[in-house]
Amino acid sequence: MKLSVPGVRRISAIPGIPAISARVALPVGLALAGLVAATAPSATAAPVTSLRPVQSASAAVLAAPDIPLANVKAHLTQFSSIAAANGGNRAHGRAGYLASVNYVKGKLDAAGFTTTVQQFTSSGATGYNLIADWPGGDPNQVLMSGSHLDSVTSGAGINDNGSGSAAILETALAVSRAQLQPAKHLRFAWWGAEELGLVGSRYYVNNLPTADRAKISGYLNFDMIGSPNAGYFVYDDDPTIEQTFKDYYAGLGVSTEIETEGDGRSDHAPFKNVGVPVGGLFSGADYIKTAAQAQKWGGTSGQAFDRCYHSSCDSTANINDTALDRNSDAVAHAVWTLSAASVPPPTGTVYENLTDVTIPDNGAAVTSSVTVSGRTGGAPLVRVDVDIKHTWRGDVVIDLVGPSGTAYRLKNSSSSDSADNVIATYTVNTPTETANGVWRLRVQDVAAQDTGYINSWRLTF
Template identity: 60%
Template sequence: MLRLGAAATAALALTLTTPAGPAGAAADPAPDIPVSNVTAHLSQLQSIATSNGGNRASGRPGFNASLNYIKGKLDAAGFTTRVQSFSGGSNLIADWPGGPANQTVMLGAHLDSVAAGPGINDNGSGSAALLENALTLAARKPTLTKHVRFGWWGAEEAGMVGSRYYVQNGGASGVEVYLNFDMIASTNAGYFVYDDDATLQRTFSDYFATIGLQTEGDREGDGRSDHASFKSAGVRVGGLATGAGAVKSSAQAAKWGGTAGAAFDRCYHSACDSYPSAINTTALDRNSDAIAYAIWKLAVGGTPAENDYSISVTPSSASVQAGQSATAAVSTQVTSGQAQSIALSAGNVPSGVTVSFNPSTIQAGQSSTVTVATTSGAAAGTYTIGLNGDGATADHSASFTLTVGGDGQGTTWTAYKAYAAGDVVTYQGSSYRCLQAHTSLPGWEPPNVPALWGRA
């Protein structure tokens, strides 16, 4: 995401309809995007950055290698690709054959990083999720009612140069909708949907409602990413984000989990924006599936999969002392169609806590025992842990609230929390005063970092 804001002019009012598909044809269900495939792309982008000076900035070797990696995957899958060069970088454009060429749904993400780091969340996350969605489209080969085009932009971090160049050189012609994905896996994730167009916003919000998540309109990214280039040309725009340098509120933490008072992305525009530490896999999985939902909704006319299930946890909360554990039952039920295999995992797990499932893979309609264990060093506090089901055709999650009462020694220091100079905490019975403002990380316990903490 671009650091500095940019004004975007009002978009022209256009009408978008969701086609029903050929008469009598069964709707092709939106696919579940394997998050492991998306993270494999991120691992490759990290390797590229590591081998090229630690970044993938536009016009530099790391960016060029990233573009070639994605282009190679798309070419092999049957896309028609072209590289559009401009002063300071290049764009990669990929068209999937099919659908009316003058009625295009376009999806994009900027591929460049800042010079300070590898840019794995900003914006390897959007680029990788877009790539895997494109490859899934190619593998599924659905009947298209709209043409589908993908774009990976250069020089977004320099002021949306690549997308603006594309639009100014006729790229927006025939594009009815542009969807943008910039930073969709922030570690302290929020679930933000661009609110530039109410219909497109509702498309994404409807998807997140199926997995029990409420969204908010994106404010932080207004005018700061590549959708602004299309909006200025009168194209209807939408998209997703999980937050950048803004701070998560208490209400947002209660709704989504994570840490209130801390940045959504603590490594925004920094060297630590690297794989895997800078990626929230749960958020990446959900947003990747949301992209697929939008493609199928807008260009294929499909609906969520007929095979579906619900997931719940009983009890939904527990209170323990540090060093203790709690168990609960994760239950699933078939809500439509046939039973499907579900892989269970946990998200938003705080430092000092582990979550395990027995068994870890079940069929819809079955249950699993989840064990939430804490170490003696787990920080006191209340945490919302996501218990996630990754099904063959649908993903759902349930929330488990864990309250840790402390380690018996009065620890109040918490990882992933923003501390200001002068703040006083207790760690294993000793009081410490914050010397420099910072956001705490695991391993930065007060006794370990005298540069940040002194005895109070």
């Protein structure tokens, strides 16, 4: 995160790059801990080749994968090694910054992204922005996520901002692993010279043709998301983006606050200044954590969120793993949700349960099961079609529970979603599950007065 804003000398114009326009309405999350499942009648569902059609949803929901913390931290280790080999930092104009660009670019190129390195000049040195585009999606609707990749000269910059850079890199790689087919075009960016005054992101925005700016409906910024004395701050600039992040954390039972410490001090500012809707996450820098915040989030009151902010001790030891893990998953959640990823037609073997299961009003969770047998190997990606009848679908929370007992959240509750029924399709990454075994749809009504039942559901491999 930057401190000052010196001028920038532009050396060339860049060609227009497509951007975004449509917004997505999102579910509102609610924390649910310790669900007690009341097991309802289950069908031992044999594979079926002729399916009873499930009503198609107006908008299918594609669940984001879990972003492995180990992978994110492996990128941080690489950034640390790069800094150590290049004078102890990854600052603008230094060899460590260009080596960082090359590391990220190599990962993205291998994953099937189209990458572009954009050059600019600041303080007499050449700077670089790295832009990565995922094939497909509407070229007139681009969802963009960005982080600054440079550090200050005094240290390796692992929290500021290796944390954001590593999280969006691993999210981009998750897009590739899932072969995501979003409705919107996805673009990721790693900015140069942020620490000198948002230089790289300003250069990008200022050289983007007006017509292309008008296409951008969302820029997501991630600057310092692993602070050791972490807070959970959400930008309040665009209501839809803000609510997306709030919903995610509500689903974890984690309270958030509006981000004020770094408002206007990071790379979302150039986008916001030209009318692009922006949002993002932040875990705190040199402001002091209050007693109320320590009560809410843990950590130590009376200390800075990051005591190593802009210092040589901003190393791999300067990371809160819990905050980095939660925030990385929130990045993926926002990318998957806001890109309105399309769900392909079901293919492969389908297992279906048609038995009605009553959902108690404001009561314990119930399950409906299918038993899968005769298959070999794992189930890294499954499709779940759900048909639930309910008079206020906002009351309903849905999980898929794999044979291992791991629960995968499909839908959170929403106090404002008063429509009837949940008829939707979810595609879920389940990389550690075996195909064979009992799979359960777990449903709970978490508010009083409205009732419903599981009408049917089906699982497709």
